[in-house]
Amino acid sequence: MKFVSTRGGEKATGARAIVKGLADDGGLFVPEKFPQVTRAELEDMLSMSYPERATFVLRKYLDEYDEKQLLAACERAYSKFEGDDPAPLVKIDDGVYILELWHGPTCAFKDMALTLLPYLLRTGCDICGVKEEILILVATSGDTGKAALEGFKDADGIKIMVFYPAEGVSKMQKMQMCTQEGSNVNVVAVKGNFDDCQTAVKEIFSSEECAKILKEHNVVLSSANSINFGRLAPQIAYYFSAYADLVTSNQIEMGEEIDFTVPTGNFGNILAAYYAKNMGLPIRRLHCASNRNNVLSDFLSTGVYDMRREFYKTTSPSMDIIVSSNLERLIFEISGRNYKLTAERMAKLKSEKMYSVTSEELAEIQKTFDGGFATDDEGVEAMYDVFIDTGYTMDTHTGCAMKVAVDWFEKNKKDETKMVVVSTANPYKFPQDVLYAVTGNDVKDSFKGIKRLHAATAMAVPKSLLTLRDKPVRFSKTADSKKLFDEVLAFIK
Numbered sequence: 286m287k288f289v290s291t292r293g294g295e296k297a298t299g300a301r302a303i304v305k306g307l308a309d310d311g312g313l314f315v316p317e318k319f320p321q322v323t324r325a326e327l328e329d330m331l332s333m334s335y336p337e338r339a340t341f342v343l344r345k346y347l348d349e350y351d352e353k354q355l356l357a358a359c360e361r362a363y364s365k366f367e368g369d370d371p372a373p374l375v376k377i378d379d380g381v382y383i384l385e386l387w388h389g390p391t392c393a394f395k396d397m398a399l400t401l402l403p404y405l406l407r408t409g410c411d412i413c414g415v416k417e418e419i420l421i422l423v424a425t426s427g428d429t430g431k432a433a434l435e436g437f438k439d440a441d442g443i444k445i446m447v448f449y450p451a452e453g454v455s456k457m458q459k460m461q462m463c464t465q466e467g468s469n470v471n472v473v474a475v476k477g478n479f480d481d482c483q484t485a486v487k488e489i490f491s492s493e494e495c496a497k498i499l500k501e502h503n504v505v506l507s508s509a510n511s512i513n514f515g516r517l518a519p520q521i522a523y524y525f526s527a528y529a530d531l532v533t534s535n536q537i538e539m540g541e542e543i544d545f546t547v548p549t550g551n552f553g554n555i556l557a558a559y560y561a562k563n564m565g566l567p568i569r570r571l572h573c574a575s576n577r578n579n580v581l582s583d584f585l586s587t588g589v590y591d592m593r594r595e596f597y598k599t600t601s602p603s604m605d606i607i608v609s610s611n612l613e614r615l616i617f618e619i620s621g622r623n624y625k626l627t628a629e630r631m632a633k634l635k636s637e638k639m640y641s642v643t644s645e646e647l648a649e650i651q652k653t654f655d656g657g658f659a660t661d662d663e664g665v666e667a668m669y670d671v672f673i674d675t676g677y678t679m680d681t682h683t684g685c686a687m688k689v690a691v692d693w694f695e696k697n698k699k700d701e702t703k704m705v706v707v708s709t710a711n712p713y714k715f716p717q718d719v720l721y722a723v724t725g726n727d728v729k730d731s732f733k734g735i736k737r738l739h740a741a742t743a744m745a746v747p748k749s750l751l752t753l754r755d756k757p758v759r760f761s762k763t764a765d766s767k768k769l770f771d772e773v774l775a776f777i778k
């Protein structure tokens with residue numbers, strides 16, 4: 286299977302696409318065509334374990350990776366998850382299910398891909414004959430950073446450096462990152478919000494000057510952000526797995542179409558669902574849920590992507606994003622895979638901070654996608670209602686998705702299509718906000734929040750969060766967004 290860049294048609298193998306992260310023309314790598322999964326193959330998947338399902342889906346794209354090795358890597362990656370199912374499905378009402386993607390080491394859905402990415406990247410380097418040391422640079426809105434650090438800590442021949450917005454992550458997320466163990470890791474706070482942070486890191490990636498200096502140190506850059514196809518591919522697998530679980534538990538007939546509602550920031554998670562649909566998974570609609578930073582829900586209803594708007598800090602920080610990088614992959618597909626038009630639109634986004642698609646393209650997008658959003662208060666309402674009605678506790682990001690799903694039900698009362706709401710973080714990752722949502726109580730301290738939330742919900746507390754309090758802080762530096770490359774050089778020297 287070959288991959289092509291969304292902006293200029295640069296071609297690469299899967300291994301090369303993963304090692305590079307971004308194409309030379311600044312575009313994202315997408316598969317040359319969508320591999321198909323037949324009904325018979327979907328039937329076969331029913332009896333498979335999660336690592337087997339993931340291997341099956343990944344091999345459709347990454348055919349130059351050895352199947353046995355890939356399976357072993359998936360088994361290793363998903364053995365780091367708590368419980369025996371890395372992506373369990375919970376029924377909360379007739380026809381309504383929650384897909385829990387947060388049982389991994391860092392309690393957020395990023396673990397689904399980032400526990401596997403080190404293998405995909407290391408092996409990709411071997412396949413491509415890359416001899417240099419790999420330096421992974423990550424800009425994070427909170428959860429990617431920790432999951433990447435945990436995935437790559439002490440990996441052979443790879444160093445990882447994470448930048449997070451100083452004022453833009455939750456206290457838990459910050460503690461998780463600043464106490465990270467491992468000999469090859471570094472964490473730096475950046476003045477500004479996530480978009481400032483992401484822009485500064487992208488500049489390092491696209492600078493020839495930086496690449497030249499790094500080369501002198503025998504270092505090449507790679508990315509663990511969700512623009513990397515190695516992040517996207519493992520995410521496709523859980524949509525297949527959820528579908529298989531619905532069939533095996535007799536909730537749906539094989540072939541029946543279902544809907545997903547996905548809490549969305551960089552458009553990576555929901556794009557994986559769209560890829561699954563294009564591969565033949567019976568998905569009817571995808572509901573894209575945002576918080577008050579609702580640039581995506583505006584785009585999905587008007588066809589205009591306009592980032593000239595205020596940036597809000599919300600209680601769902603991993604969705605506080607105005608530049609949704611992965612949307613480029615959808616725009617590319619919808620344009621009829623028009624490289625030139627995609628490049629023009631992305632250039633326009635850079636220079637004019639907006640672009641629009643045609644009404645025909647918008648209609649095509651709306652055949653599958655619709656968008657909605659929840660303010661913090663609306664998210665609280667949704668979390669509270671579900672907790673009171675069913676006893677189920679969800680985090681603030683999932684709360685936004687629940688609000689959007691409920692809006693859909695209210696507008697489409699006769700709709701019998703089963704709905705899976707994708708849940709992206711363990712509630713204990715945002716203990717104060719979740720405690721407030723389910724009990725109305727405010728506490729100042731995160732660990733007090735954990736204790737009270739446990740008292741209110743009796744839900745098990747993940748060990749990795751409980752032990753954070755006693756871990757020494759290893760990283761406490763804050764840097765100016767203009768000076769990130771100095772930090773990089775200091776780290777690799």
Ligand SMILES: *Cc1c(COP(=O)(O)O)cnc(C)c1O
Pocket residue numbers: 393394395428429511548549550551552553554555603604682709710
């Ligand atoms: C990253 C993240 C999201 C957003 O996912 P995208 O793939 O960027 O759309 C939502 N919720 C949580 C908890 C996250 O960590």
